Amino acid sequence: MADTEREAFEKAMNDSRFFPRELDFSRTKxxxxxxxxxxxxxxxxxxxxxxxxxxxxxxxEVGDQIPxxxxxxxxxxxxxxxxxGDWMTCKGCRRSLIASxxxxxxxxxxxxxxxxxxxxxxxLRKLITRRPAPAGAAQ
Ligand SMILES: [Zn+2]
Numbered sequence: 067m068a069d070t071e072r073e074a075f076e077k078a079m080n081d082s083r084f085f086p087r088e089l090d091f092s093r094t095k096x097x098x099x100x101x102x103x104x105x106x107x108x109x110x111x112x113x114x115x116x117x118x119x120x121x122x123x124x125x126x127e128v129g130d131q132i133p134x135x136x137x138x139x140x141x142x143x144x145x146x147x148x149x150x151g152d153w154m155t156c157k158g159c160r161r162s163l164i165a166s167x168x169x170x171x172x173x174x175x176x177x178x179x180x181x182x183x184x185x186x187x188x189x190l191r192k193l194i195t196r197r198p199a200p201a202g203a204a205q
Pocket of ligand 1: 159161178
């Protein structure tokens with residue numbers, strides 16, 4: 067665990083104190099040889115802090131399931147775009163944007179009724195990716 071995590075922990079613990087005296091974060095070797103806080107209450111808080119930090123720092127990844135709340139949005143996305151291999155094709159003008167040009171604007175055809183629709187790849191990514199909750203957020 068990074069030292070910055072340890073510093074953040076000690077600061078948070080001291081900030082939550084009612085008394086001005088700073089907490090004693092002295093460490094000692096536990097029977098198993100790990101450095102642990104002499105104060106067992108602080109050690110227990112530190113272990114919880116590290117577990118939460120590890121959870122929050124996991125990279126964003128496609129989770130076990132597509133979020134249920136994405137269903138309606140996927141249906142809406144499919145009203146405008148057709149996934150065709152690595153292309154997203156506008157159902158209005160049949161122009162396409164290849165996945166490797168994700169982020170670029172599609173030049174819709176003249177008079178395309180879906181001219182306001184952009185960034186289909188970003189929309190799709192958002193709908194199928196679960197992001198971990200940031201540290202401190204309610205579960
Ligand atoms: Zn179009």
